[in-house]
Amino acid sequence: MNAAVPADTPASGTPAVPAEVLHPRSYLHEGSTLRSWLTTLDHKRIALLYMISITLFFFIGGCAAGLIRLQLMTPNGQLVDDRTYTELFTAHGIIMVWFFLIPSIPATLGNFLLPLMIGAKEVAFPRLNLTSWYIYTVGGVIVVLTLLSGGVDTGWTFYTPLSTLFSNTRVILAATAVFVVGFSTILTGLNFIVTVHRLRAPGMTWFRLPLFVWAQYTTSAIMVLATPVLAMTLILMVFERITRIGIFDPSLGGDPLLFQHLFWFYSHPAVYIMVVPAMGVASEIIPCFARKSVFGYRAMAYAMIGIGVIGFLVWGHHMFVSGQSSFASDVFSILSFVVAVPSAIKVFNWTATLYKGSIELSAPMLYALGFVGLFMIGGLSGLFLAATALDVDLHATYFVIAHFHYIMVGGTVMAYLGGLHFWWPKIVGRMYPERWARIAAWLIFIGFNLTFYPQFLLGLAGMPRRYHHYAPQFQLLNELSSTGAGVLALGYLLPLVYLIWAMRRGARAPDNPWGATGLEWRTSSPPPKENFETIPRVTGGPYDYHPSGQRA
C-alpha cells in the first residue's frame, strides 16, 4: 500500500485521488501578470523564478567554458588574449559555483518539492523565501556588472596577495556579488531547516522523510554554518585591498595562508552543498524506476549527515603543497579518506536498490544512473588527491579539474537534469518528449566523458590548470576535450528547447505519471496554490514500492 493517504480516508490503501475529481486551480493560474510573479509568496512560483535565473547563469557560465575550450584547441591559441582568457575562467568559476551550482537543486527543486514532500502548504517563511530570490538577483546583477565593466583576473578562488595587491581588475565588485548571493544561500538554508522541523504533516516522522528531504536538510545546515565564513573572508580581503592594513599580505604583516584556510573552510563544505542535493534526487528517481524501496534507507540518511559533519574537517586537503605543516597535511589526508566512506556507502546502496527491482530506463532513470557512475568516478579520483604523496604531483593540474567536474557536472548537473525531467510533469502539468529526453541524456553522458576524461590524462601528463598556452604534446588530449565540450553543449541545449516546448505542447500529465510514492504525487499536476486540498496523514515509509507487480 502507499505510504500516504488523505487524512479523511481510512488508512487502508486507497490509491490516488481519482482523476475524475475536479482538479483545483493550479498554482500556475493564480495570476499571470509579471507583478503576480514578482510578488508571489508561493514556494512553487519562487522555485520557477530561481529556475529561470539559474538557467540564465548556467548558459552565461557555459559560454565562458565554450570559449575556454575553443582557445585550448591549439597550443598557442590566439582566439582570446591572456587577460581575456583569465577573465573567462574566473567568470566561469564564479558564475557556475555561486550563481548556478549552489542554488541549483536546493533553490529550484528543493523550493518546489520540500513542502510538497513533507505534506506542508508552504515553507516556514514565505516572505523570506521571496527575499532570498531578490538577494540572489541583486548578486546576479552585480556579477553581470562585474563582467560588463571588465571582469576579474584572480580566478574564482581570490587567492591573496594576488587579489589584494596585485590585481587592478574589479575584485571588489566581484567579491560584493559573491558576498550578497551568500545571504540568499543562508536564508534559503534557514528557511528549509525550520520548514523540515516545524511543518511536517501528521505521521511524517524523521525516518519517514524522503531522502531528498534529508539531503535538503543536511545541505541547509552546511549552508547556514559555512557561508558566513565566506562572507567574513571576503570582507577581510576587500578591507585589506582598500585600507592596505595587513591581514593576508606578508609585506604588510599578514599571512597569505590564512586566506586559504578561511576560503577552503567554506569552499570545501560548499562542494557538499553542491552534491548532497544531487544524492537526494538520485535517491528519489532510482527507487521509483526500479520499483523498489531504497536499499538501506537509514544508512543513506546517516551517510549524508556524516558527509555534512566530516565535510567541515577536510579543507586542508586543498593545501598540501601550500606550505602548511606536514603534520596538518597528514591529519587532513586521513580525514579526507574518511569522508569518502559515506559516499561509497551511498553508491553501494543505490546499486543494491536495483537488485530484484523492476527497472525501466526512462529518461530520469538514465540521468540518475549516469549520476551514480560519474559521481563514482569523481569520488574515486578524489582518493588520489586525498593521498598526500600523489597530490603533490597532481595538485593544480588538470587532474583536479577533471575530478571536480566529475563531481559537479557529472554529478550535480546530471542529477539536476534528472530531477527536472522526473518532476517536470508535476511542475508544469505536461509530459516532456521521452524520446528526445533519452537522446539528450545519452548525448550529455557521452559528451561529458569525452570532455573531462582526457583532462585526467592531461593532469597526469603534467599540464597545470589555468594555462592560456600549453606545450605541444598536450594538444591531442585538449582537442578531444574541446570536441567533447561541443557534444556536451548540444546535449544541454536539447532539454532547454524541449522542456520549454513541453510547457505548452506536451501531453497533459496525470497526477502520478511514474507510479511514484512520494507525497508530491498525491496532489494534482500542477499542484494547487495550497499544495493539498487536505493535509495528508502519513502512515509508512517513503519508498513503498513493489517490484513484482503493481502497487498494492
Add this chain to the structure above:
Amino acid sequence: MNPFDPFPPAASTMAPQVDHLFIALLAMCGLVAVTITVVIVVFVVRYRRGSRADRSNPPTGAFWLEVGWAGTPLAVFFVVFIWSTSIFSRFYRPPADSTQIYVMAKQWMWRIQHANGRREINQLHVPLGYPVKLIMSSQDVIHSFYVPAFRIKQDVLPGRFTYLWFQPTQLGRFTFACAQFCGIQHYAMGGQVIVMRPADYERWLAAGSEQPGLVARGAALFRQSGCSGCHEPGSSVHAPDLHALYGQPVHLADGSTVLADDNYLLDCMLEPANQRVLGYAPVMPSFKGQLTQDDLDALITFIKSGQAP
C-alpha cells in the same frame, strides 16, 4: 616530443615511489569502478521491467552488509593513507648534504642563485645523482615550483621560505612550471631543469661565477648593512651570538622556543619585534625595505656557513 606520449618520465628518486602508489591505487579504484559498473549493467538487464527474473522477497536493507561496505573501504583507505604518508614524509626530509640553491619567484620569472653566486633565469642546472635542496621565496604573489618528471611541487610564498628537494636520476632537460595561478602570464612562467654529469656541473658552475659567492657577499653585506656593529664579539651592544646559531633552538622572551632555520633568520631581519630573544633588549631595527631578497639570501647563507661572528 611524441604527441601520443605526453607523459613525463620518472626522473627522480621520488618519482618511482609516487608512481608505485599511483598504480596500486589506480588498480584498486579501477577494480571498484568496473565491478560496480558491471553489477549495475547486469541488474539493469536482468531486472528490466517485464523480464522473468526472480523478484521474490526483495531486500530493503541489511545491517551487516552496510557495516561491511563501510568498514572495508575504511580499512583499505587506512593502508593507502599510511603508504602515502610514509612517502610524503620524505618530501620533508632532505639529506643533510644536499646542494642548496636559492630560488626567487616573481611575476613572471624564476631566478635561481647557486651557492657560488652563479645566477640563471628560468633554468636550473643540477648534478645527476646528488640531492638538491631548493630554498624558495617569492617577491610578490604566491607561485608554485612544479617539476612533473620529478613528481614534486611546492608553493612559493612571499615573506617566508619554503623548501623542495629532489635527487635526479636521469640526464637531460625536464620542464618545470608554475602551478599556482599568479596573474595573467602565469602560463609563461616556466623553464627547464638541466641535469648534468657532476663533473660537467662543476665546470658549468665555475664558468659563470664572476660574482662573489653567496657567503662572501653575505660577509660584505654583514659589514655594509651594519650588522657587525652589534653582532661582533667586541661590540658594546649586547646582541645574540650568530656563530653557531643555525639549526639550534632559540628561547624567546615570550616563553616559546623556536628552531633557528632559514625562516627564523628571515623573520629576525624583517620583523625583529616578533622574535625577541630571551635575555636581550629589543633594540634591533627592522631591515624590511632596506635589503633585497638577494641580500637576505646572501646574509642567511653567510650565517648558515658558520663564518659569522
